[in-house]
Amino acid sequence: MTNWLWIILISFIIPVITLPFFVNYLKKHKIGQRIRQEGPDLHQHKMGIPTMGGIIVLLTLLIVIILLVPYNKYILWSLIITVGFGLIGLIDDLIKYFKKRSLGLKASYKLFLQIIFSLIVIFFIYPIGDLGTEIYLPFLKKSLDLGRLFAPFVVLVMISSVNALNLTDGLDGLATGLIFIAMLTFALIAYIQNILPMSLFSLIVAFTCLGFLVYNFFPAQIFLGDVGAFALGGALVSIAIFTKTELFLLIIGGVFAIETLSVILQVTSVKLRKKTIFKMSPIHHHFELCGWPEPKIVIRFWIAGIILAIIGIASI
Known part of the structure; x- marks a missing residue:
């Protein structure tokens, strides 16, 4: 456990130390946020704020896991999934x-x-001996063997999770804080299951995010960018896959699910009824346009994330 503490501490320290230099580099080369025209006018002041901060998140994970963490097939594949989506x-x-x-x-x-x-990932991880094709069912304390449906199910979960996190990354610190909460939760779940490598991986990702959050919370000095949002979505779903808790993502990652659902409902309503349900989607923009200050929305969403995390742990 002493080694774990050092690894976790280093995961936090690396982004805290390196991000100021990275921010200055991005500013020097004018690599900043570009605001979508259909986005809220309230975000125009964010134009030019450095983005692609997820590069530091990815580099931190690579350095810590390759140099400090003993080899484990689940950690290796979790890192591959994280980096792969991050590269996209x-x-x-x-x-x-x-x-x-x-x-x-x-x-x-x-x-x-x-x-x-x-598909490439599932082709390689599907044959992993003790992974199997079962998934745990929340609250029921039972598992369900998906058999041949396991592969398409996991592919759907991976794509949904990555894009859900990307949709949520729209306010300063929102996605990063929620990932920190979710990763701590899955670290506990993996520890309860005695899958210690995945517990360690979850803690490394969590505290890397916490280090990033130092500069990402309101007013943000740097954004994750798609590289960071996709990578963290990949990290989150990889932990769910290797702990067989894919369905628990709907609870523990409930805020991500709600954000995605708000977009689906908005688009469907516009197409079918020619009317909107929300002032703007994802739903965090709706609250912005209702006059809520950005930090207020973020903190309330974090609280919702904590409550859902507790429910998720209770459902094991």
């Missing part, structure tokens, strides 16, 4: 930068890359 996000961010626009990859291209990568 990086491509998206780089297109925004070089094309000087707020949109990077087309949504169809982004989804295609996510599906291909997810």
Whole structure:
């Protein structure tokens, strides 16, 4: 456990020390946030704030896990999933930068890359001996064997989780704080299951996010970018896969699910009824346009995340 404490501390310290230098580098090269025209006018002041901070998150995870953590197949594959989705996000961010626009990859291209990568991952992790095709059911204290449906189910969970986190990353510190809460929760779940490598991986990701949050909370000095949001979504779903708790993501990651559902409902309502349900989606923008200050929304969403995390632990 002493080694764990040092590893966790280093995971926190690296982003705290390196991010100021990275922020200055991004400012020097004018690599900043571009605001979507359809986004809220309240965000125009964020134009130019450095983005792609997820690069530091990824580098921290790579350094800590490769240099300090003993080899474990689950940690290795969790890192691969995290980096793989992060690279898709990086491509998206780089297109925004070089094309000087707020949109990077087309949504169809982004989804295609996510599906291909997810299929590659499931092809390799499916045969892992003790992984199996079962998933745990919340509250019922039972498991369900999906058999051949396991692979498409996991691919769906991976893509949904990554995009849900990306949708949530719209306010200063919102996604980062929620990931910190979720990762601590899954660290406890993995510890209860005696899957200690995944517990350690969860704590490394959690405290890397906490170090990033020092500069990401309101008013943010740097944003995750798609590279960070996709990477952290990958990290989150990898832990759920290797602890067989994919369905628990709907509870522990309930805020991410609600954010995604708000977008689905808004789009469906506009197409079918020609009317909106929310002032703007995802739902955190709705509260912004209702006059809530940004930090108030973020902290209340964090509280909701904590409550859902407690429910998730109770449902084991």
